[in-house]
Amino acid sequence: MQLTIDVENIKCGGCAGSIKKGLSEDPRVQSVEVDVAEGRVSVEAGEDIRAELVARLTKLGYPEKGSVEGMQALKAKAKSFVSCAVGRMGDDK
Template sequence: MEYKIYVQNLKCGGCAKTITNKLNGIKGVSNLNIYVEDSLVILNCTEIILEKVKETLKKAGYPEDGEQNSLSSKAKSYVSCAIGNIG
């Protein structure tokens, strides 16, 4: 099933690369597309895997819209942004 997840802290291609690397590591995720300008992640997976996807995004610093966006999440996203732009 296709899911659309609007996330916070998605700012650039480096962020998108980090998210891609994290989510491609989850078995059962397919057809992954990230739209930086819309802060949107679209993917196919089961409902059970969706919870793992959301938790992975949150741990990487990209919580779903409406979730708490702590200073820690913002800092993680800046670090992963920088790493994504380097790699």
Template sequence: METTIHIQNLKCGGCANTISKGISSIEAIQNVLVNVEESTITFSYDKEEQVEEVKNKLKSLGYPEDGEANTLGSKAKSYVSCAIGKMS
């Protein structure tokens, strides 16, 4: 199955790199595609629980799903994730 999630705080290729690495580390998540212009992440998965796991991972990286609270902490995490993504 495949799904697309609209997220917050996605700004650049560094963010996309961090997200791709973080999401790809989840078992059975494949074909991760990050679209910076549309602030979306598309991926393939096997079970519905994995979608929730991806959303939790995104939140922990500072990229909550659209419609969720975008706290100052989330914004700060996304800036750090962005910087790390640019260096790796």
């Protein structure tokens, strides 16, 4: 099953790396693709786990577009900054 989610705060390959790693931890996820330019995450999964993926993305700092406002949006942006940095360090390996 192909699931596509438009998300906030994707800025670079480090962000994409963190998203791929974070979502791939779920054994039901078969593949993850991130389109940085479009802010889109595509996941191939054996079943409809969209709600779980959206929750995980929000926890990583990449909430679904239009789903958070105000302080929640600022909090997500801060989380995405850290997540991005972690993803960049993973690229150096």
